[in-house]
Amino acid sequence: MVKSGGYVNLVMSQGPFHLDSCDHLLFTGQSSGVSTVKERRKWSLKEDLILIGAWLNTSKDPIVSNEQKVGAFWNRIVEYYNSSPQLVGTTPRELGPCKQRWARINEGVCKFAGCYDMALREQRSGQNENDVMKSALDIFANDQGSKFNFEHAWRELRHDVKWCSTYLEKDKRKPTDSQGDGEGAVPEPYH
Known part of the structure; x- marks a missing residue:
């Protein structure tokens, strides 16, 4: 529903609309048959x-x-x-x-x-x-x-x-024989 001056009545429209910003208005329901609107609070x-x-x-x-x-x-x-x-x-x-x-x-x-x-x-x-x-x-x-x-x-x-x-x-992981070619692995000491 487009009114004069390009105004779109979102309350009466059937199409979806997305709120991508915190700056949009929030529709909070009806009071005496009239939609009430309050400003959405920004997050600090x-x-x-x-x-x-x-x-x-x-x-x-x-x-x-x-x-x-x-x-x-x-x-x-x-x-x-x-x-x-x-x-x-x-x-x-x-x-x-x-x-x-x-x-x-x-x-x-x-x-x-x-x-x-x-x-x-x-x-x-x-x-x-x-x-x-x-x-x-x-x-x-x-x-x-x-x-x-x-x-x-x-x-x-x-x-x-x-x-x-x-x-x-x-x-941070160190390679072992099972992870690759063994390069960098610590050799076992001889007994």
Whole structure:
């Protein structure tokens, strides 16, 4: 339904539309037969880090472990997030926005982790950590067509098993006879 001036009434349209940005409006239902609209809150770096901490702590809980259903898992994350002393005085976040934000963070960090691995493999002698990071950011921008906006999240998650560099892990292994030609293997002492 297009109105004059190019306005599209999204409430009445039948087609799907995607919210790719945190800046869009959120339709919250009806009040007295009229749709109510409120502005979607942006996530701050501090809120992202609290959400990441909530996800990590909940996913690594040794008592509950993986014996929890998805709904219970996310309810625990939201409860942990909203109970953070760093968020005192702010409006609590609901389950949906927390899951959506985590999905965006996770997707971005996973993509960037691959770019960082590639930059490590291409690292030349004399390049430092900053050079590798710049190269990884360039690779991401070329591959994705956009800037990587979750560096703060990647720095928080990068040492976790799910996101750590596979290149460094492969590099640290020492070859044995069963892994190749035996070059570099330690010979057995003579008796």
